[in-house]
Amino acid sequence: MSQNLSSSAPLQALPVAADDVVDADLDVSLSTPSTVVVSARLEVEALDASGPHSLDLALVIPRSQCRGERPRLGALLDAAHAAVARAMRAGTTPLVGLPRRVVTLVAGEPHLIPVF
Numbered sequence: 001m002s003q004n005l006s007s008s009a010p011l012q013a014l015p016v017a018a019d020d021v022v023d024a025d026l027d028v029s030l031s032t033p034s035t036v037v038v039s040a041r042l043e044v045e046a047l048d049a050s051g052p053h054s055l056d057l058a059l060v061i062p063r064s065q066c067r068g069e070r071p072r073l074g075a076l077l078d079a080a081h082a083a084v085a086r087a088m089r090a091g092t093t094p095l096v097g098l099p100r101r102v103v104t105l106v107a108g109e110p111h112l113i114p115v116f
Contacts, residue, residue: 011103011112014073021067022076024106028069029058036061036069040080040104040113042087044097053097057083059104059113080115 017023030037038059045052057080065075080102088099102113 011101011110012106014076014104014106014111014113016073020073022070022073024111025069026071027105031069032063034063036063036066036071038071038076038079038104040083040102042084042102043100045100046097052100055087057087057102059083076113077115080113084115 015023027039028036029039038061040057040059042055042057043052044054059076059079060082061071061075061079065072071079084099084102099116102115103110104113105111
């Protein structure tokens with residue numbers, strides 16, 4: 001995500017239509033015939049004095065769970081849970097701390113993905 005999102009930034013909830021589809025144009029970083037990838041940021045509260053950490057996430061959503069580029073809320077939440085689990089598990093630099101929130105951009109404004 002190109003915009004710096006501070007942990008004190010006020011967040012809006014994602015708008016969801018009556019049919020459970022996210023009612024906003026999310027920050028889609030990749031779109032294929034089988035998936036839509038939404039950019040997000042995981043913010044982690046450090047367990048030591050190092051302060052909060054953040055990590056860019058890619059939320060991979062099956063195209064079958066989308067209407068155009070807009071995913072069903074359940075599919076977005078499943079993708080966010082999976083991405084957080086991957087980020088917290090490991091890699092070359094595992095995040096140490098408690099996951100605080102997952103944020104995505106809609107029209108340049110931060111929106112909370114209600115994962116926790």
